[in-house]
Amino acid sequence: MSIVAKRLSRIKPSPTIAVTSKARELKAAGRDVIGLGAGEPDFDTPDHIKAAAKAAIDRGETKYTDVQGTLELRKAICAKFRRENGLSYTPDQVTVGTGGKQVLYNALMASVNPGDEVIIPAPYWVSYPDMVELAEGTPVSVPCPAESGFKLKPADLEKAITPKTKWLILNSPSNPTGAAYTAADLKALAAVLLKHPQVWVMTDDMYEHLVYDGFKFSTIAAVEPKLMDRTLTVNGVSKAYCMTGWRIGYAGGPADLIKAMNVIQSQSTSNPSSVSQAASVAALNGPTDFLARNNEVFKQRRDLVVSMLNQAKGLSCPNPEGAFYVYPSCKGTIGKTAPSGKVIKGDGDFVTELLEAEGVAAVQGEAFGLSPHFRISYATSTEALEEACRRIQRFCASLK
Ligand SMILES: Cc1ncc(COP(=O)(O)O)c(C=O)c1O
Numbered sequence: 001m002s003i004v005a006k007r008l009s010r011i012k013p014s015p016t017i018a019v020t021s022k023a024r025e026l027k028a029a030g031r032d033v034i035g036l037g038a039g040e041p042d043f044d045t046p047d048h049i050k051a052a053a054k055a056a057i058d059r060g061e062t063k064y065t066d067v068q069g070t071l072e073l074r075k076a077i078c079a080k081f082r083r084e085n086g087l088s089y090t091p092d093q094v095t096v097g098t099g100g101k102q103v104l105y106n107a108l109m110a111s112v113n114p115g116d117e118v119i120i121p122a123p124y125w126v127s128y129p130d131m132v133e134l135a136e137g138t139p140v141s142v143p144c145p146a147e148s149g150f151k152l153k154p155a156d157l158e159k160a161i162t163p164k165t166k167w168l169i170l171n172s173p174s175n176p177t178g179a180a181y182t183a184a185d186l187k188a189l190a191a192v193l194l195k196h197p198q199v200w201v202m203t204d205d206m207y208e209h210l211v212y213d214g215f216k217f218s219t220i221a222a223v224e225p226k227l228m229d230r231t232l233t234v235n236g237v238s239k240a241y242c243m244t245g246w247r248i249g250y251a252g253g254p255a256d257l258i259k260a261m262n263v264i265q266s267q268s269t270s271n272p273s274s275v276s277q278a279a280s281v282a283a284l285n286g287p288t289d290f291l292a293r294n295n296e297v298f299k300q301r302r303d304l305v306v307s308m309l310n311q312a313k314g315l316s317c318p319n320p321e322g323a324f325y326v327y328p329s330c331k332g333t334i335g336k337t338a339p340s341g342k343v344i345k346g347d348g349d350f351v352t353e354l355l356e357a358e359g360v361a362a363v364q365g366e367a368f369g370l371s372p373h374f375r376i377s378y379a380t381s382t383e384a385l386e387e388a389c390r391r392i393q394r395f396c397a398s399l400k
Contacts, residue, residue, distance in 0.1 A: 095250065105131050190220060
């Protein structure tokens with residue numbers, strides 16, 4: 001008998017991490033590979049944040065902290081929610097975890113009973129359905145195709161809701177599409193939710209600061225305050241502050257839910273790293289001028305990638321509002337033959353053959369629940385992106 005628990009049978013290891021590892025492996029074997037799989041900024045953590053971490057170490061802040069995060073950090077988070085989102089949370093309505101990922105996981109483990117349904121608009125961040133499965137819930141994926149801007153339509157939300165629905169997960173700007181909901185979009189979804197008081201909203205705002213062309217970010221509890229007592233607003237420092245390795249994420253929500261999440265944390269990781277928490281206080285309270293500078297670079301890269309991919313035969317690439325991903329369709333390549341002689345039957349074949357032929361690592365849309373697409377992260381150097389897009393154009397032109 002296997003040592004592995006039955007609950008693992010429905011869980012896959014993260015496919016985005018798998019692509020990054022595969023690209024690293026090929027590189028180590030001497031292949032010239034450009035990895036476009038990773039979901040992290042290539043910029044370094046700003047100096048004032050690093051300095052705050054060093055100072056915390058020197059002050060001896062190297063011990064366990066409160067389970068839910070230090071009071072100082074939770075106060076900084078409350079101030080951030082008020083200042084940037086117009087949301088009023090008190091420190092007991094805030095929890096800090098080891099990355100947004102752990103916060104989302106704690107929330108689902110703390111609230112989902114076996115058989116509860118969780119609505120996940122597709123394409124979605126790869127971890128949501130697996131986390132729901134681990135919590136013994138049922139993920140309910142709702143297709144949101146490119147024609148709807150990859151966004152959930154109110155009528156489709158209405159149709160997906162059943163008496164068993166516990167949560168709707170929203171993610172804006174989105175990983176993997178970069179699509180973002182306007183305040184009007186959110187208001188229309190909120191109108192549906194107001195008719196169904198049993199449904200809670202988990203909003204993953206991780207890419208809040210990564211928006212372009214003057215797009216105005218909104219979050220649902222601010223747009224519809226009547227949803228405040230059933231919304232969990234999740235955010236973190238990983239993406240905007242270039243702090244993926246520091247592992248700090250947080251959420252604001254009703255105190256009962258936050259308390260239950262803290263119980264799970266107290267029996268699993270105790271608390272997020274004390275040093276990273278001190279660094280995050282400096283991030284949230286400190287200067288933010290670097291955000292505009294980074295965004296200018298990201299916007300230029302997005303424009304470059306969208307334009308070059310739209311020139312590739314068989315591809316079509318929408319122009320996203322935010323995050324650092326594009327999600328082109330590869331529909332026009334399906335049924336064609338790659339240089340290896342293999343026929344491309346779907347986006348899985350497309351990315352495999354692309355990696356094989358040209359050494360460009362992207363992630364298949366299948367992993368995000370909407371095909372035939374693939375995801376490219378443009379959080380990598382402009383030169384590498386230009387070269388990768390040239391190779392993609394060459395690969396597409398070579399298909400017969
Ligand atoms: C949509 C989304 N949510 C949450 C996370 C988790 O971020 P972290 O755990 O680094 O805070 C990510 C990271 O890739 C993400 O893309």
